[in-house]
Amino acid sequence: MKASKSLERGILSSYDHQKPSIRLGYYLMNLIVLVMMCVMVYPLLISLFNGLKVNKEVNSFPPTFLPRDGWHFDNYKRAWEYIDLPKYLKNTLFIFGGNMLIIVIVIGFAAFALSKMKFPFRRGIYYYFLLTLFVPATTYAIPNFVNLKELGLMGWYGAIWLPAGANAFYLLLLKTFMDGIHNETFESARIDGASEIRTFFQIAFPLSIPIFATLAIFVFATAWNDWFWPNFMLGQDYKPLSAAIKTLVLDARMLDLNMKFAILTIVMFPPIMIFLFFQKYILRGLYLGGVKG
């Protein structure tokens, strides 16, 4: 993935780059990519600036990019007071933490056993997990909702946490990764008398950190984005950020547009900043997930 090799040549060689027609095409291509980059960034920046405008300016045509009638930073202060963002962010992180814990314990242990231990019916058990991949979520979403209600999990984080462990795709990713770890490592640990639990936590888990990191990105993206089911399953005080934004901001009729943009921007920029700082690691993690999957 590093550029060192691709610098030598790509589809185009340095010989091609000397031809005028190809040079022109190359510049045109760069221009298209530049336009794409502007299109990607524009909606994000305009939200930031819309949050700084007076409400009348946001609602007038033609729209302005930078605020014309002064930069109203107090909008952001009012936006911060309008909705208790730290509370909902905390809920999101709480959901993410619980999901991750369940996945490490439930799916991690199962993947380890299926990959590194031998016991009767192992193959059958593996298919018991994998076959669920063939049933679309739409089929069981509503029965699952009714089931959670009957189990008395509704309104509590358990309604999100426990089903997070029922994910055959994650199991497949983890098992495939663990299959690539040498068996000798575990054999020697067993001969030294380490218990299976110790083998898991002291050898299998540390060696699988790269794939758990990739999983963490996926699990975080789910907790971060999911709003539809949490809105049905959790009470207002337990809702994650996305669900709260949907009910309190998007569906709000009386909220001024500039205030809406200020709130949306406050939610938007922390993840963008984190992504820009850690993009090297995040993109590498995603790449690993793509290759192993």
Place this chain on the structure above:
Amino acid sequence: MEQTTAVPIQLQPRERPKRKFRRNFWGYLFVLPAIVIFALFLWYPIVKGLMDSLYKIDFVKGDSFVGFDNYRTVFNDPDVRIAVKNTLKYMGLGIVIGFWVPILFAIMISEMRKFQGFARVAAYLPYVVPFVVLYGVWRWMYDPVGPINQVIKSFGIDPVLFMVDKAWAMPAIVIMETWQSFGSAMLIYLAAVLSIPRDWYEASEIDGAGVWQRIRHITLPAIKNQILLLLMLQLIATSQGFQTQYAMLDGGPNNATLTYALLLTRYAFVRQDYGVASAMGVIMFFALVILAIIQYRLNRNGGID
């Protein structure tokens, strides 16, 4: 070699019973939590959905068996016909408008000699923002007084009412979703494009292949597996899509964005008819099975050629 493997085999019978029991015990103990969780939150709901589709679900009076009545309701409901048409339209537009975008940009960005990293990050940027936030931003982007209509007007064309016009609502949603998520698919293609051996291009260039021929006969065939995989994943995802349609337009204007899955959730949560909703879920399962069989057949036939 044979000597060394023979030794442990001879040793095994002596230690076997105790060790084997210990191994099996721990093995089962490790998979047990997953078996329980999968049973409770996947297999039980799947079976329950099948059963519920044959019952009239009533939380107060209790369920009553109605045979295939729920399925009859689904097939006779004119809304279902609209929803199926909209879902097929959504899947089709997703391919026409969205599917080629990440492939195109992956190839273009892979050729850039400078600022490759910037382009990659910019393309992925919206993907880290919660979808819900972007729904809010794009509702304004599509507004009659929004920036997109500003551009349209500057060309002297009448403004387009994206969120009100029946013909434009679904394309508008697909365009937004393409903008929002093509970056993640592009990264997968980009990794594949960059891993193509450089000498393949070198060899074809010596043989006189032009730039387009190199893309057509080397680059695209080399990423064929990724293209097929992502096509399949996109079709599976869009066939079940409803959250964007619900959040942006609640199925409107005039049911123009009412997808099958959205109608299903409406049956469950608005009409409180869980039996019909379950029946729709079961039908969805069989529709995807048929899709999978068609795909498998096509793949096999493609392999023979």
